[in-house]
Amino acid sequence: MATGSTLDREGLGVLGVDDALIAKRERLDGPRALRFLAELPSLAACWQARLGLRDARIMPGGVLSAALACKRRRDGAAVVLKLTAPDADSARAEAAALAAWAGVGACALRYATEDGSVLLLDAVCPGVAVRPGDDDGADARRAGELLLALHRIPTERFPAAVPDARQELRWRFERAHQQLDGPSHARGLISHPDLDAAYDTALVLHEQCPSRVMCHGDLMNKNILLDAQGKWRAIDPRPCVGDPCLDAAFWSVTHRPGERVKQRCELVGHAAGLDPGRVWEWALVFAVSEAVLVTDLPRARAHHSALGLAARVPSQESCPPAMATSLEAAPARSRRTAP
Numbered sequence: 001m002a003t004g005s006t007l008d009r010e011g012l013g014v015l016g017v018d019d020a021l022i023a024k025r026e027r028l029d030g031p032r033a034l035r036f037l038a039e040l041p042s043l044a045a046c047w048q049a050r051l052g053l054r055d056a057r058i059m060p061g062g063v064l065s066a067a068l069a070c071k072r073r074r075d076g077a078a079v080v081l082k083l084t085a086p087d088a089d090s091a092r093a094e095a096a097a098l099a100a101w102a103g104v105g106a107c108a109l110r111y112a113t114e115d116g117s118v119l120l121l122d123a124v125c126p127g128v129a130v131r132p133g134d135d136d137g138a139d140a141r142r143a144g145e146l147l148l149a150l151h152r153i154p155t156e157r158f159p160a161a162v163p164d165a166r167q168e169l170r171w172r173f174e175r176a177h178q179q180l181d182g183p184s185h186a187r188g189l190i191s192h193p194d195l196d197a198a199y200d201t202a203l204v205l206h207e208q209c210p211s212r213v214m215c216h217g218d219l220m221n222k223n224i225l226l227d228a229q230g231k232w233r234a235i236d237p238r239p240c241v242g243d244p245c246l247d248a249a250f251w252s253v254t255h256r257p258g259e260r261v262k263q264r265c266e267l268v269g270h271a272a273g274l275d276p277g278r279v280w281e282w283a284l285v286f287a288v289s290e291a292v293l294v295t296d297l298p299r300a301r302a303h304h305s306a307l308g309l310a311a312r313v314p315s316q317e318s319c320p321p322a323m324a325t326s327l328e329a330a331p332a333r334s335r336r337t338a339p
Helices: 009-014 019-051 091-101 136-150 165-180 192-208 244-255 261-271 276-293 297-312 321-328
Strands: 053-058 065-072 078-084 109-112 118-122 126-129 213-215 224-227 232-234 240-242
Touching: 009 019, 019 053, 019 065, 019 078, 053 078, 091 109, 091 118, 136 213, 136 232, 136 244, 136 261, 165 192, 165 240, 165 276, 192 244, 192 276, 213 244, 240 244, 244 261, 244 276, 261 276, 276 297
Parallel strands: none
Antiparallel strands: 053 065, 065 078, 078 118, 109 118, 126 224, 213 240, 224 232
């Protein structure tokens, strides 16, 4: 079993992986993260040689994956080599979704292994992550345009490797349950019953959605980059087939945690031609999970504040009954796993 002391720190250093990054990844995913880091130097060397790349350097993000900024040897073009742990079940789906999007609304895929654990992508330049602007309406319009591009794939072209959203919802909420037992900043804010109630609501919303699209599944600002024309381009999807309001809500909740979330749901809903009420219901679901999964106390409190608004002004449309009841209930322990 890999430990911090057995890692090839010289090889990791060549890739730009320092002690602080190792510690952060270990804190987020423990032994699995260390196992991946133990293999990373040799994986990077192997695939750079195989694909004709050089000068690999780690980019921000990832726990069980590494996005490496590289140059192509033959022409110096900027590309990204993404390496993912073989047991990361979303890798094959990511490759399939990127191939379907074909560089429209998302980074372009140039090569993928069958299991998706190795991807070669065109670099998005300048590649700066989107940040909230001064005008929420303008941001929502940009997000709406991106959603329309990503959701354009017709049903008959959904890749078989992209799972139903139930699978991704199960993954997110199971991870939140695990995190709540560990180093979560949400203790005292969110309980296991709150997570269960939010998950139940998500399943109801999923089953009742009037239309299904291929969703990005993790559409937040760190996964949206600016290209040379200033357009928004998505990266690092956890794709799934589900309600288009799912993506709109996740962006609304994470764009400015706790601030004007309901108004932003309305803005992006209108921009993307979606029902703002459904976007808001999904937003309440993700405010629960993200309050647990974020890595700092201010954001945990900010996400929880959106739930406080819903609990103070409950309605059938804005606060699903199961969730509202759970938020007011005593935090009795529940560890039910998803079906």
